[in-house]
Amino acid sequence: MKQTGRLTRARKKSTQGLVALLTDFGDSDHYAATLKGVILSINPRARIIDISHNVSPQNIQQAGYLLWASYQYFPDGTVFVCVIDPGVGSERKIICVQTDRHAFIAPDNGLLDMVVFQENIRRSYEIVHPPRFSSRPISPTFHGRDIFAPLAGVLSLGKSMGQFGKLYDLKKPSSMFYDSEKGTTTARILHIDRFGNLITNIPELYYGHCTIEVGRTKISTRIRNYAEAPKNQSCIIVGSNGLIEIVLKEGSAAGMLGANMGTPITVSLGDQSPNF
Amino acid sequence: MKQTGRLTRARKKSTQGLVALLTDFGDSDHYAATLKGVILSINPRARIIDISHNVSPQNIQQAGYLLWASYQYFPDGTVFVCVIDPGVGSERKIICVQTDRHAFIAPDNGLLDMVVFQENIRRSYEIVHPPRFSSRPISPTFHGRDIFAPLAGVLSLGKSMGQFGKLYDLKKPSSMFYDSEKGTTTARILHIDRFGNLITNIPELYYGHCTIEVGRTKISTRIRNYAEAPKNQSCIIVGSNGLIEIVLKEGSAAGMLGANMGTPITVSLGDQSPNF
Amino acid sequence: MKQTGRLTRARKKSTQGLVALLTDFGDSDHYAATLKGVILSINPRARIIDISHNVSPQNIQQAGYLLWASYQYFPDGTVFVCVIDPGVGSERKIICVQTDRHAFIAPDNGLLDMVVFQENIRRSYEIVHPPRFSSRPISPTFHGRDIFAPLAGVLSLGKSMGQFGKLYDLKKPSSMFYDSEKGTTTARILHIDRFGNLITNIPELYYGHCTIEVGRTKISTRIRNYAEAPKNQSCIIVGSNGLIEIVLKEGSAAGMLGANMGTPITVSLGDQSPNF
Numbered sequence: 001m002k003q004t005g006r007l008t009r010a011r012k013k014s015t016q017g018l019v020a021l022l023t024d025f026g027d028s029d030h031y032a033a034t035l036k037g038v039i040l041s042i043n044p045r046a047r048i049i050d051i052s053h054n055v056s057p058q059n060i061q062q063a064g065y066l067l068w069a070s071y072q073y074f075p076d077g078t079v080f081v082c083v084i085d086p087g088v089g090s091e092r093k094i095i096c097v098q099t100d101r102h103a104f105i106a107p108d109n110g111l112l113d114m115v116v117f118q119e120n121i122r123r124s125y126e127i128v129h130p131p132r133f134s135s136r137p138i139s140p141t142f143h144g145r146d147i148f149a150p151l152a153g154v155l156s157l158g159k160s161m162g163q164f165g166k167l168y169d170l171k172k173p174s175s176m177f178y179d180s181e182k183g184t185t186t187a188r189i190l191h192i193d194r195f196g197n198l199i200t201n202i203p204e205l206y207y208g209h210c211t212i213e214v215g216r217t218k219i220s221t222r223i224r225n226y227a228e229a230p231k232n233q234s235c236i237i238v239g240s241n242g243l244i245e246i247v248l249k250e251g252s253a254a255g256m257l258g259a260n261m262g263t264p265i266t267v268s269l270g271d272q273s274p275n276f
Numbered sequence: 277m278k279q280t281g282r283l284t285r286a287r288k289k290s291t292q293g294l295v296a297l298l299t300d301f302g303d304s305d306h307y308a309a310t311l312k313g314v315i316l317s318i319n320p321r322a323r324i325i326d327i328s329h330n331v332s333p334q335n336i337q338q339a340g341y342l343l344w345a346s347y348q349y350f351p352d353g354t355v356f357v358c359v360i361d362p363g364v365g366s367e368r369k370i371i372c373v374q375t376d377r378h379a380f381i382a383p384d385n386g387l388l389d390m391v392v393f394q395e396n397i398r399r400s401y402e403i404v405h406p407p408r409f410s411s412r413p414i415s416p417t418f419h420g421r422d423i424f425a426p427l428a429g430v431l432s433l434g435k436s437m438g439q440f441g442k443l444y445d446l447k448k449p450s451s452m453f454y455d456s457e458k459g460t461t462t463a464r465i466l467h468i469d470r471f472g473n474l475i476t477n478i479p480e481l482y483y484g485h486c487t488i489e490v491g492r493t494k495i496s497t498r499i500r501n502y503a504e505a506p507k508n509q510s511c512i513i514v515g516s517n518g519l520i521e522i523v524l525k526e527g528s529a530a531g532m533l534g535a536n537m538g539t540p541i542t543v544s545l546g547d548q549s550p551n552f
Numbered sequence: 553m554k555q556t557g558r559l560t561r562a563r564k565k566s567t568q569g570l571v572a573l574l575t576d577f578g579d580s581d582h583y584a585a586t587l588k589g590v591i592l593s594i595n596p597r598a599r600i601i602d603i604s605h606n607v608s609p610q611n612i613q614q615a616g617y618l619l620w621a622s623y624q625y626f627p628d629g630t631v632f633v634c635v636i637d638p639g640v641g642s643e644r645k646i647i648c649v650q651t652d653r654h655a656f657i658a659p660d661n662g663l664l665d666m667v668v669f670q671e672n673i674r675r676s677y678e679i680v681h682p683p684r685f686s687s688r689p690i691s692p693t694f695h696g697r698d699i700f701a702p703l704a705g706v707l708s709l710g711k712s713m714g715q716f717g718k719l720y721d722l723k724k725p726s727s728m729f730y731d732s733e734k735g736t737t738t739a740r741i742l743h744i745d746r747f748g749n750l751i752t753n754i755p756e757l758y759y760g761h762c763t764i765e766v767g768r769t770k771i772s773t774r775i776r777n778y779a780e781a782p783k784n785q786s787c788i789i790v791g792s793n794g795l796i797e798i799v800l801k802e803g804s805a806a807g808m809l810g811a812n813m814g815t816p817i818t819v820s821l822g823d824q825s826p827n828f
Contacts, residue, residue, distance in 0.1 A: 089777025225365025
């Protein structure tokens with residue numbers, strides 16, 4: 001399609017107050033709504049968007065992927081609140097990270113690794129003096145309501161995160177994606193989506209010359225879109241975030257391959273050099 | 277109940293910026309949220325309502341029903357974005373339709389048929405110059421993010437759809453609902469809702485004198501509300517959108533009848549004439 | 553954690569227009585979206601938050617718990633719309649309740665019991681002259697769209713509920729929670745959440761000296777947070793709303809114990825006196 005000129009992003013000022021939530025609270029309980037109530041009690045003008053509340057319970061890697069795949073499409077100034085937090089109530093830290101465009105609140109459990117790997121981190125803090133909303137003690141099982149949400153509320157008002165924490169030395173991961181040369185990061189499944197597509201951590205530069213083995217099945221058919229896919233055959237495609245996906249036209253690749261998020265995958269490279 | 281005077285709808289001006297989303301993206305992935313991020317990046321004042329993201333994967337007929345059942349209750353000026361799109365990345369068209377009160381964006385795959393059948397269509401376009409949000413190429417697997425959402429963002433700002441497309445000759449379907457006289461449209465199940473109610477394409481005018489066969493079960497008990505329904509017996513009721521539904525009090529008619537969306541249904545008419 | 557001073561809630565004025573929805577409509581149908589369309593057609597500035605639409609079909613007790621667990625975290629002036637309504641279309645009443653901080657609309661089926669038990673009720677009405685949005689007759693199966701939503705819309709505009717109903721003598725329940733002395737209320741499961749935690753109606757004052765039997769399993773291990781829980785063993789914890797929960801670290805207590813919402817539970821008290 002022909003393209004018209006690119007749209008300019010709205011200025012930061014006008015998007016102030018946007019809060020995006022990512023949790024494993026599910027859609028049946030009141031937990032996510034309670035966070036929203038707290039945020040709106042603090043900042044009545046806050047606008048709250050759900051990334052997902054259906055992260056598999058305590059699946060930090062999947063949450064990290066969903067955040068990474070979506071955050072860059074949000075307006076400048078968005079505050080991301082990520083509560084996948086198996087360590088709630090223990091001594092695990094809660095961190096707050098300011099990048100060039102966004103703010104992130106999450107447990108210090110690796111959830112932010114992909115974002116931190118990709119972004120320029122301006123400041124990061126360990127939260128030690130969280131703002132309080134309720135006069136009751138902080139619940140040891142629901143920091144989302146008692147720490148994350150009040151913090152998101154005040155950040156969405158434009159307040160600085162510095163007053164709630166102390167500077168924290170956040171390590172940038174040395175690698176996140178499969179790399180055949182360095183060999184430090186193995187290929188793996190980051191997420192299986194609703195359609196049964198397997199999203200891998202293999203960058204698109206391998207698209208032209210890799211064979212991927214999932215369980216006992218070798219996959220080497222490459223497609224560019226679903227229309228050109230053969231039926232009943234899992235294929236390799238470049239997904240919408242630049243990572244290689246294993247997909248099945250009009251069906252679930254995960255189902256056909258018997259794959260789940262823990263299924264190991266291996267990459268064989270042909271003799272073509274990567275198309276850097 | 278006694279009724280007070282009817283409420284006047286708010287004027288169009290004040291509802292400008294409302295975007296309603298209907299997709300098969302599910303609630304577990306980031307896809308719907310990414311659309312919202314793009315829309316809000318373009319129009320920070322946009323207000324986004326989810327119709328549903330749980331349309332059965334690629335079930336165009338079900339999506340068409342859900343849209344039809346809800347759109348008329350939305351404020352004037354609402355932009356409806358419908359992404360159930362098995363043909364994504366192929367040569368299928370994306371269309372944009374302006375009715376007297378609303379705008380609709382959808383693939384040209386029949387999803388809008390029920391709306392087009394019912395509404396006065398002012399203008400319709402094939403999208404050929406979509407507004408661009410990102411500097412990256414359009415993903416062949418995620419037009420929702422790269423075409424539908426940017427277009428929804430600019431339309432929600434009040435911009436005209438004409439600049440993004442060329443006029444398109446949209447055919448009004450000759451019939452959508454069961455009609456015993458014309459015989460052109462057979463009876464079928466449009467949707468099965470959460471409660472297991474079977475929503476058919478049979479208009480309420482047949483309510484008083486029809487027997488409906490679902491699989492091997494004949495249903496002829498008519499009820500006006502759930503309170504008067506016998507237990508353990510599927511019944512015929514006029515649903516809230518004027519279509520006949522098969523329902524089971526405190527249970528799932530679909531479960532009891534072993535019905536799914538593909539189950540054929542047949543209508544037998546008594547000797548009463550329809551109450552036109 | 554050290555605590556800074558408590559945040560002040562935003563003034564009522566600025567949160568006017570907030571509507572919170574709790575239904576058993578599920579996430580796959582258009583029902584909840586249709587309510588939103590109606591509310592926004594009446595009050596274009598309304599802001600709508602979903603508590604949950606995944607209450608188990610017609611499970612009034614579960615809905616009552618979810619409302620009770622979340623409402624107090626919402627801003628002053630929030631209008632709560634609760635549509636778990638097995639009696640829709642029958643002679644059951646729709647009531648509207650004004651507390652010191654919030655307004656509630658619900659069928660008169662016990663859904664509001666926990667809120668009414670806890671709050672100071674200023675006024676309550678039976679709705680007899682509901683505001684009308686559509687010119688069509690009220691559907692006997694979808695009062696959510698035709699009565700609850702129009703009423704929520706006008707209340708969110710700041711209108712008084714008195715003009716739509718007649719004063720109603722709402723009984724405050726004499727007890728809602730387990731009480732070993734009065735013996736009027738037995739212990740039971742109010743809700744099972746996404747993680748398989750069993751939320752009981754047993755107040756935290758029994759935490760220090762009770763043993764709870766679920767089915768054939770006695771549970772007496774007490775934990776304060778998940779980190780200190782032994783593996784593979786259901787434990788007693790004080791939940792985030794001050795009620796005792798049965799939980800399993802990194803697993804589902806409901807699954808391990810084979811419990812569902814109807815499973816009876818019994819409480820044995822030790823010789824310690826309650827720590828009032």
